[in-house]
Amino acid sequence: MLRQVLLSASRSTKVKNLVETAPVTSALVRRFVAGDHAFDAVRATEHLAAQGLYATVDHLGEDTLDPAHAEAACVACLMLLSRLRDAGLARNAEVSVKLSALGGALPGGAALALRHARNICAAAEKAGTTVTLDMEDHTTTDATLETLRALRADYPWVGAVLQASLRRTEADCRDLAGEGSRVRLCKGAYRAPGFAAFTTRADVDLSYVRCLKILMAGAGYPMVATHDPRLVELAGMLAARNRRAPGSYEYQMLYGVRPAEQARLAARGERVRIYVPYGDQWYGYLVRRLAERPANLAFFLRSVAGR
Numbered sequence: 001m002l003r004q005v006l007l008s009a010s011r012s013t014k015v016k017n018l019v020e021t022a023p024v025t026s027a028l029v030r031r032f033v034a035g036d037h038a039f040d041a042v043r044a045t046e047h048l049a050a051q052g053l054y055a056t057v058d059h060l061g062e063d064t065l066d067p068a069h070a071e072a073a074c075v076a077c078l079m080l081l082s083r084l085r086d087a088g089l090a091r092n093a094e095v096s097v098k099l100s101a102l103g104g105a106l107p108g109g110a111a112l113a114l115r116h117a118r119n120i121c122a123a124a125e126k127a128g129t130t131v132t133l134d135m136e137d138h139t140t141t142d143a144t145l146e147t148l149r150a151l152r153a154d155y156p157w158v159g160a161v162l163q164a165s166l167r168r169t170e171a172d173c174r175d176l177a178g179e180g181s182r183v184r185l186c187k188g189a190y191r192a193p194g195f196a197a198f199t200t201r202a203d204v205d206l207s208y209v210r211c212l213k214i215l216m217a218g219a220g221y222p223m224v225a226t227h228d229p230r231l232v233e234l235a236g237m238l239a240a241r242n243r244r245a246p247g248s249y250e251y252q253m254l255y256g257v258r259p260a261e262q263a264r265l266a267a268r269g270e271r272v273r274i275y276v277p278y279g280d281q282w283y284g285y286l287v288r289r290l291a292e293r294p295a296n297l298a299f300f301l302r303s304v305a306g307r
């Protein structure tokens, strides 16, 4: 119930204005967001690299309704890629991209988002790294996978995210389990109606297990994005069962979430990639993180109340 309320709030302009103007804790934002600027993201990536961790960097922003903002989001990504390359971090860090930040949510915006995404992929290839398309709410899944197909014709290394919470995802995993395919499997952070999504945590978890089995048995590169200890353990078992060596799959976690577990997996020789968001458009991202864990919300409310 609380989760549903928070996920609605993540899309509410009124709540957004309230939270952004409240004496809201910068400590909470800092826990989940690397900073406002590209150099903050580069610094966080350097710090992770020193611990043997990889990064996927996200310039925060979503649901853009102005073509000029979409253009600016694309430019920010290009600048980020050149800074990562200049810092010698392109082997450690790729970028994550939300198509709605690139104009995908505008009327007829799919073509605009694809054009921007192509430019980002070209720059990533030049820098020697990759791009993963984030997955947003369930109404955008078809368009995102369509864009993925178009991009992969020229850039076969482009990855995408699939959400175990959606009923369709098992079939999508089968479609995308082939050679060269990079799939980040997550539970899903958006609200969706019952006809499209599983409605209980247990059903989402079971769906994750079925999807993970498909990806691990396939010929692609599974990216296991979860902090759930049971699923992390299962991924290791499935990797062993499918004779996958570390480096033929990877674990992914969010910046600021379970850092000790991130370090433990890396020390065991696993490849672990951290999703590093940066920028001042942190509201939607932060509220989704609060929705995932009531303890984060309590921390947030205490700091808003100034305690």
Ligand code: FAD
Pocket: 133, 134, 135, 136, 161, 163, 184, 186, 187, 188, 189, 190, 225, 226, 227, 228, 229, 252, 253, 254, 257, 258, 273, 274, 275, 288, 289, 290, 292, 293, 296
């Ligand atoms: P949960 O059952 O939510 O959590 C398991 C345990 O992990 C919790 O008990 C807690 O100990 C810890 N934990 C989880 N979340 C938090 C938190 N916020 N703060 C503190 N502890 C926490 N979702 C999308 O819909 N689209 C995407 O493109 C997308 N990309 C992602 C990329 C990465 C690298 C990761 C890790 C997640 C991404 N997500 C995305 C979010 C994902 O869908 C989940 O909402 C999120 O990962 C929480 O689910 P969980 O698997 O960790 O399991």
